[in-house]
Amino acid sequence: MVNANGTTGINFILLGLFNHTQIHLFLFAMVLMIFITSLMGNTLMIILIHVDPQLHMPMYFLLSQLSFMDMMLVSTIVPKMAANYLMDTRSISPTGCGVQIFLLLTLGGSECFLLMAMSYDCYVAICHPLCYPILMSQKLCLLMTSGSWLLGGIDGLMQAGATLSFPYCHSWEINHFFCEAPSLVRLACADTTIFEFFMYVCCIQMLLIPLSLVLASYSLILAAVLRMRSAGARKKAFKTCSSHLVVVGLFYGTIMFIYMRPKSNDSEDHDKVVSVFYTIFTPVLNPLIYTVRNKEVKGALRRWLEKYFMSSCH
Numbered sequence: 001m002v003n004a005n006g007t008t009g010i011n012f013i014l015l016g017l018f019n020h021t022q023i024h025l026f027l028f029a030m031v032l033m034i035f036i037t038s039l040m041g042n043t044l045m046i047i048l049i050h051v052d053p054q055l056h057m058p059m060y061f062l063l064s065q066l067s068f069m070d071m072m073l074v075s076t077i078v079p080k081m082a083a084n085y086l087m088d089t090r091s092i093s094p095t096g097c098g099v100q101i102f103l104l105l106t107l108g109g110s111e112c113f114l115l116m117a118m119s120y121d122c123y124v125a126i127c128h129p130l131c132y133p134i135l136m137s138q139k140l141c142l143l144m145t146s147g148s149w150l151l152g153g154i155d156g157l158m159q160a161g162a163t164l165s166f167p168y169c170h171s172w173e174i175n176h177f178f179c180e181a182p183s184l185v186r187l188a189c190a191d192t193t194i195f196e197f198f199m200y201v202c203c204i205q206m207l208l209i210p211l212s213l214v215l216a217s218y219s220l221i222l223a224a225v226l227r228m229r230s231a232g233a234r235k236k237a238f239k240t241c242s243s244h245l246v247v248v249g250l251f252y253g254t255i256m257f258i259y260m261r262p263k264s265n266d267s268e269d270h271d272k273v274v275s276v277f278y279t280i281f282t283p284v285l286n287p288l289i290y291t292v293r294n295k296e297v298k299g300a301l302r303r304w305l306e307k308y309f310m311s312s313c314h
Contacts, residue, residue, distance in 0.1 A: 011094070011172070012094065012168075013090045013172055014081075014176060014178065016081070017272060018177075031082075031276075031280060034284050035074055038287075039074065041291075042071045044301075045067040045287045045290070045297070052300040058136045059125065061145070062114060062121060066111065069107050070283035073108075077177075077280065078280065080100070081178060094164060097174075097184070098164045101160040101163055105152070105155055106149075106152045106153045106155070107156075108206075108278070110149050111152075112152075112207060112255075113206075114144075114148045116213050117144040117145070119217040119248070120213075121136055122221060127224045155205075155206055162198065166184075166190050166192065167188065167189055171187055181259075182258060185199075221241055225237045250285065251282050258275060
């Protein structure tokens, strides 16, 4: 095959998300701004949770892990997309493609289980506040976090290896702005039925099972909140969990749209647009949602800024 620069090679060709037009140049600049904002917001969240003793709780440790996953997710996708656009090239090596698929699936799968752990934390905090130190101990928090990373890594390794094992003898052009397993499966010139079944099984394990447990947790939370006599307590409980539900809805919804239909040839352009939400928009929304709607995080930010400016004045 021929690369974008005219030389012969075996690289994949990413057709990309933007063309070199005025409107697409503006959209590209917006994506870069969102990328930078995401890195800054998630980095700030991790720093605040690390330096403020009042945030040294399981809830915020899980939130710091979510911020770290989001930072890695956007860093896996946007820099390569930006480099290809600015250098007017579209090629990506099979190794680079495999690394993207592995990291994307690892981070996506890990975040699915981490959001499930965060819903359990919210359930314990609201429904069993007196037993919170026991039911949400530091050891259990570390086990849930480690398990999230481990399960995500296993899923990423298996699916990335299986995807790149297929022969691609007709077209090496990927109608996407990054390497995503369903997009590559469409190009394979071999029977992918077994792999598609395997992918659906992984989707059930990595998406539907955690989502079911998340919904079960929030059903119990809703029942407990409705039994509260104090209107102020109900309002505080709803405010605590509503931000998490927004994150869950955006993340699970967009990923299920992509990975529950791996062979949908009629929706490649739609897939690219939907992929933008969980790879670029959701990572920048998470720190904004949790900061704006969380009194403790806003207090930690205020204390950190006051300490920083006081030290700089002296």
